Amino acid sequence: MKDDKSDKTPNWKSDFPIEKKKATHVSRREFAKYLGLFSGALAVGNGAIVIKSLFFPEENLKGEHFVCNEADVPVGEMFQFNIEGSATVPYILIHLEDNKWRSFEQKCTHLACAVRYRADINQIECPCHKGYFNADTGDVIQGPPPRALPQLTVVRKEGKIFVKASEKEQTV
Structure with a gap:
């Protein structure tokens, strides 16, 4: 059993x-x-x-790099681009009023979220934590970002837009 x-x-x-x-x-x-x-x-x-x-320190951007034609970016618009051969840092090109052009890194200085230009308020916004930057200088206006956006110098030649490292960045 x-x-x-x-x-x-x-x-x-x-x-x-x-x-x-x-x-x-x-x-x-x-x-x-x-x-x-x-x-x-x-x-x-x-x-x-x-x-x-x-x-292995990061190398500064050397020389001028073609971004786009002037006609490709209307006034009040933003154009996102990467520079070939450099690190995978995205940049933005902004066509401001009075035919002024500005270029900044697209990563917020707070937590590296992607920033975007808002023409309605003429500021660069970080949508993650509501940080705002001056579209003309990249300086912090409001929010948690601790420092200004890194800026590139914009060079216009014969209807084409080029960028190069800003003078501030080259002296560091």
Whole structure:
């Protein structure tokens, strides 16, 4: 005759005879080991960032780079572009009133959200946290951004728009 206990116990329990309490228990030694490994991994990652910034600094933008034709961007509009051969930093070109042209990095200085030009208020807006920048200078008007947007110098030649590193950026 069969045992009553064997009828109530599933077959898989005999194949895996580990009690639940033992399986979920983590000893102090195991916890300290994983905490040490995790802390070490963070330290190595931070060290790699420091080494990269010290031995491989970012190069400043050199020369003039073609962006578009003047006719491609109407007054009050924004044009997004990337510069070939440089890091993957997006830029914006803004055609302001009085035929003024401005170019800035498209990454907000707060948390690197993409900024956009709003012609209705004549300001550059970061929609993530409602930060606003002056469209003429890139200076912070309102919100959490800690500093102005990095700016490029716009050069107009024969109906074409070029950008180059601003004089402020070259002296740094």
